[in-house]
Amino acid sequence: MFYTTKYKHKLLEKIKELEDQDEIINTCEITQDGEICRLNYSIKPFEIDTIETFAQVICDIVQTEGIIQVTKDFLMQRKDLLPTDKKEIKRKFVTNNYLAVQEGFSALTYYLVYMPLLEALKENQEINIDGWLRFRTYRYKVILADILEQFVEDYLLKKDIIKFIKMVKEMSPLNNPLEDVIHLIYKKNGEMSLHNEYMEEVTELYTKAYCEELLGESSFNKEDLIMNILITICPRRIIVHQRQRAKYPQFIKTLEGIFGINMRYCKGCENCTDNASTIKS
Known part of the structure; x- marks a missing residue:
């Protein structure tokens, strides 16, 4: 069983994709109890492929939200960055570090998100998605924050280099180009x-x-x-x-x-x- 209050729509969207692709068949029952969305599924112990599929679904949600949270928290603390730079950094960092299930996992996501989720599902087949993201992804987020810090420094360095080169280009004494x-x-x-x-x-x-x-x-x-x-x-x-x-x-x-x-x-x-x-x- 999966529980979630914040990520209901994302969970249902991914389950629908799996059903359309015939990855899961007649295994899910979705119920709503106030703000809590419950997804009940019936899996026999030997159906490891289905367990892995559900682990990938939850991993995809945790990965996406984890990257977005880390980026948002980090950039809020960077008062030295322009709003336009923050927007561009967020777009590029999320794009560069997110890998959808069908594209495979990065080593970071595989070992710190997917494998722990898979083991938990094998043991008790029950996951609180909100709680997992909040309490079970600390190491993942710390490493992401380190990667993001270097990413920001590289972004600013590249921006400064381009700005300098543009200035040199504009100050060039060659008012008339040597080549059209x-x-x-x-x-x-x-x-x-x-x-x-x-x-x-x-x-x-x-x-x-x-x-x-x-x-x-x-x-x-x-x-x-x-x-x-x-x-x-x-x-x-x-x-x-x-x-x-x-x-x-x-x-x-x-x-x-x-x-x-x-x-x-x-x-x-x-x-x-x-x-x-x-x-x-």
């Missing part, structure tokens, strides 16, 4: 190359012109060099080809933050084919 259009093309192996509006490769040309002093620095990778080139030549438009091949998708997100509406994504052209003979080197 730059094509950023990802190759099969995930490597990048830059091409001008005539599809002539200019990666080496601009690397020698603006990145020669950086080539000997071990801390700079190809993404850093490309970023330096793009900020320096400041093209009016950047067209990204084959973005799905990117080794580091976050690099594209950073470019979006810097160049904004000047970024475009190719939806398919002759230069995106594997044997693009039209690309000049």
Whole structure:
């Protein structure tokens, strides 16, 4: 039997999903006693698959609410954050740390939420969802709070870096862009190359012109060099080809933050084919 006062609708929604998928059949009886919603289910001792299914249902609710509670409590204490930053941090953190049942569990959720729930169901087949979330998830929430703290610091650092790069870009003495259009093309192996509006490769040309002093620095990778080139030549438009091949998708997100509406994504052209003979080197 499950009890809940706060999460009735979420519980019923998930049970309905399982019934629609034929994961559970004629095992549930739902009753209402004041604010308390009771879900009675009939499971034979050997029906381990059904017990695991119910454990996943409760785990999904506990995981979701746990992440939301930790995020809300943590951000309320951060008076230094802007409301817009808090909203964005909450959205990203919940998205990054929540995994639905069908997607599998993170190690954190598996060992600190799912397994204890599964063992409890095997022993007495009775769970108070509200009480479990309040009293049985302390370690889970502490670790989530630590993860969130680092997440916020990374978010603020990235924001500061983008703000600084934008400032450098705006202060650039190059009032007239060196290129109207730059094509950023990802190759099969995930490597990048830059091409001008005539599809002539200019990666080496601009690397020698603006990145020669950086080539000997071990801390700079190809993404850093490309970023330096793009900020320096400041093209009016950047067209990204084959973005799905990117080794580091976050690099594209950073470019979006810097160049904004000047970024475009190719939806398919002759230069995106594997044997693009039209690309000049």
